[in-house]
Amino acid sequence: GAVVSQHPSWVICKSGTSVKIECRSLDFQATTMFWYRQFPKQSLMLMATSNEGSKATYEQGVEKDKFLINHASLTLSTLTVTSAHPEDSSFYICSATSGESSYNEQFFGPGTRLTVL
Amino acid sequence: GQNIDQPTEMTATEGAIVQINCTYQTSGFNGLFWYQQHAGEAPTFLSYNVLDGLEEKGRFSSFLSRSKGYSYLLLKELQMKDSASYLCAAMDSNYQLIWGAGTKLIIKP
Numbered sequence: 634g635a636v637v638s639q640h641p642s643w644v645i646c647k648s649g650t651s652v653k654i655e656c657r658s659l660d661f662q663a664t665t666m667f668w669y670r671q672f673p674k675q676s677l678m679l680m681a682t683s684n685e686g687s688k689a690t691y692e693q694g695v696e697k698d699k700f701l702i703n704h705a706s707l708t709l710s711t712l713t714v715t716s717a718h719p720e721d722s723s724f725y726i727c728s729a730t731s732g733e734s735s736y737n738e739q740f741f742g743p744g745t746r747l748t749v750l
Numbered sequence: 751g752q753n754i755d756q757p758t759e760m761t762a763t764e765g766a767i768v769q770i771n772c773t774y775q776t777s778g779f780n781g782l783f784w785y786q787q788h789a790g791e792a793p794t795f796l797s798y799n800v801l802d803g804l805e806e807k808g809r810f811s812s813f814l815s816r817s818k819g820y821s822y823l824l825l826k827e828l829q830m831k832d833s834a835s836y837l838c839a840a841m842d843s844n845y846q847l848i849w850g851a852g853t854k855l856i857i858k859p
Contacts, residue, residue: 676837676851677793726792737780737845741792 636660637729639742646717647750653713654745656727662707663729667739668700671724683710717749752776754850756838761856762828770823770836770853778843782821784812785837787852793837796823825855833857 636659646652656666665684669677681702683689689702701713710729714721724746728739753775762768774782781800785793799805799814799821811824823836835852842848 676849679847679849682846724790737841738783738795738798739847741785741794744790744792746790 635731635738635740637663637727637740637742639727639745641745642743643746643748645748645750648718649716651713651715652717652747653711654725654727654747656710656712656729656742658708658729658731658740661729661731663710664707664732665730666704666710667728668702668710668712669726669728671726671744677726680712714747717747719749722747722749752840752842752848754838754840754848756836756850756853758851759854759856761858762825764828764830764857764859766828767824767826768828768855770825770838770855772821772823772838772850774819774821774838774840774848774850776840776842776848779816780841780843780845782812782814783839783841783847784821784823785839787835787837789834796836828857830857830859 638657640655667682668680671677679692680695681689681691683702683704685704685707691697704710724744726744728741730737756772783798784796786796787793797812799812804813809826814821835854837852838850839847
């Protein structure tokens with residue numbers, strides 16, 4: 634149980650284009666979803682937290698107009714990187730909590746590797 | 751401020767035991783997590799401690815001392831597949847995870 638999927642697994646795009654990444658909880662309803670970014674040899678950096686049906690809460694320094702997050706249902710959240718540039722190339726990982734775990738364990742998706750040319 | 755410290759890299763021998771330490775400072779505390787992350791993959795959950803003491807789960811054990819803001823992950827009977835990064839994360843009063851930079855564990859035959 635508690636499986637989170639991400640799509641696509643990897644994407645290569647041209648500078649200036651937009652890329653959408655989907656995060657789905659497959660066998661549970663995710664009350665909260667998190668989006669992280671991870672650069673090589675660095676730890677996870679939380680970008681934003683989203684609850685179903687409400688606006689995402691962005692971390693300091695993360696541009697909300699560049700990284701659009703939509704949490705339309707209890708099983709789906711999307712991250713759209715708008716007007717992507719090479720510096721946006723990174724490993725993007727989503728996670729979700731079900732609200733049923735006694736300690737709010739986060740279940741992670743497999744990640745999406747974005748390369749912007 | 752909130753901070754997590756753990757060693758950047760450790761090396762150990764196959765079959766041996768290794769202890770990865772983590773110290774934390776957070777605004778409030780709702781538990782300490784350890785995750786394993788293989789290169790190019792997402793983290794996978796290993797353990798959670800919220801009370802002082804040792805939690806054992808097979809070859810892996812995790813210890814917590816709340817008064818010292820300290821935790822460690824103990825890996826026994828090391829296998830080559832244990833080569834990975836180990837992430838320490840503390841949950842603050844807002845139930846937000848504060849992540850360490852990770853400890854890269856290298857296992858040698």
